[in-house]
Amino acid sequence: MAEAPTETLSGKQAVLEKLPDHPALKAILAWNADALTDALFDRGELTLTVAPESICEAAATVLAAGYNAFEDMTAVDWLPSEPRFQVSYHILSHQYKERIRLRAWVDGADPSIESITSVWPGANYYEREVFDLFGIRFDGHPNLRRILMPEDWVGHPLRKDYPVEGYR
């Protein structure tokens, strides 16, 4: 994106006005404008917040729009606010040489979100890592089990209510 704005654009309206031709944004709007709950353009990075139940379709939409390479995903625990977990996906476009961030909010009670492994099989380990360290379940994941911590570990270490030095 050559003509990327330098200022921060906060909110769906502001981003839509300034970046009407953004391929990912256009594709998402064409697919389902209601699923896009928020948008943010900050420090040269575009964040699109989508409803958690439609994350898989949103991923497939941006994939079809040219954002072909899944790069990274992780979660953030915003305890004590609710919804508690933010799940972020970083998706790279080899064609546009640009990265976007998809974001979904997940409730703290029995957190779960759709798995995107059907769109990018490479998300497999990343979702297992988030499941292991945050305790967020991924529906439709082919092999959802702990990956870094031992199988019999109790608790999810990257949650904010888990002490840095562990339980004694």
Added chain:
Amino acid sequence: MTIDVGTPILQAPPAEGARDQHMVLNMGPQHPSTHGVLRLVLEIDGEIIVRLYPEIGYLHTGIEKTCEAKFYQQVVPLTDRVDYLGPMANNLCYCLAVEKLLGLEIPERAQWIRVLLTELTRLNSHLIWLGTHAMDIGALTVFLYTFREREEILRIFEAVSGQRMMTSYFRIGGLSMEPPLDLFDRIQTFIKTFPEKIDEYSNLLTGNPIFRNRLMGVGYLSPQDAIALAVTGPTMRASGVDFDLRRDMPYSSYEKFQFKVPVSDRCDCWGRYEVRLEEMRQSVGIIQQALDGMPGGSIKADAPKVVLPDREKMKTQMEALIHHFKIVTEGFNVPAGEVYQGIESGHGQMGYYVISDGTAKPYRVHMRYPGFASLQALETMCKGRMLADVVAVIGSIDIVLGEIDR
């Protein structure tokens, strides 16, 4: 729209053979060819791999959790320890991410020195890969040769930072100190002879019939699979995907350097060998350009509240002393927000996702390391091949378990 992957991957670990004549074999975690503590559970039919399941986490130290309890500048030494073969690349990626959050302008000289040292790090990382990979295949000699050159790189690192491996030389806002006076001459001397050394390795391996037969046609990974499985770096480029963050999304003034991105469409271990060997040659070119055009000026950004003052100023000026004291004891506040910074490390695309809540400690640091994703593709590459090929494939994807387990 979904991506079609040749073989379905990564189901539950095989507990027992699906058929009577199948055997489940455990490989690792203490096995020399797994480059650390990687455990593979293999289901084999005779010598043919039916399923392969990597078991990781043996080196998990919870670095991401530790980062949340440290000041921003205290995280830099932690990053060295993640991918311990490419310390400067880790430092660079983290510093770039925090600098993006802060909106800091880094002086040109600091950026160029960063490029220079990051490329030396790439050489370091590739040398270890070449030595250990060849050793896995049975060519023991190359290991001794590559470690001879690596030793000189480590000495250069020691001269510049005081440490051979855990350098922590880059700081948020620039570099920790001006490099020693003879450093550039020393790197120049090293670079002058290094292309001959690459030829030397090539002479030992490229024509070697055993090495050729062990790598050619082994570990096939199609371009579609490489992208679908989030494989990056030289492994992806050896599958014919022409993408390199240094060229396509430049950072730290890489746009000012001329270099080629080697790509091979062989999609096998041999392609990965060729790509990395050529990458070393290109790195030498980048280092030469950095030495020739090294700009003068400061090595630290003009941000007294973030960058530690010079010792001289700290001892003579009251204000500098106050800043020094505040930064060391209280850290510095970083404006709230989230950034993702990706760079091209020796192994592939590395990324740091840093989230600030406006305080002096990062709210969350997530590290994306290439080995973690490359490991997912191991089954796709090994399935249907011989047991001995697994060793060649592990060597060719160049993983470091420190970066996988974090």
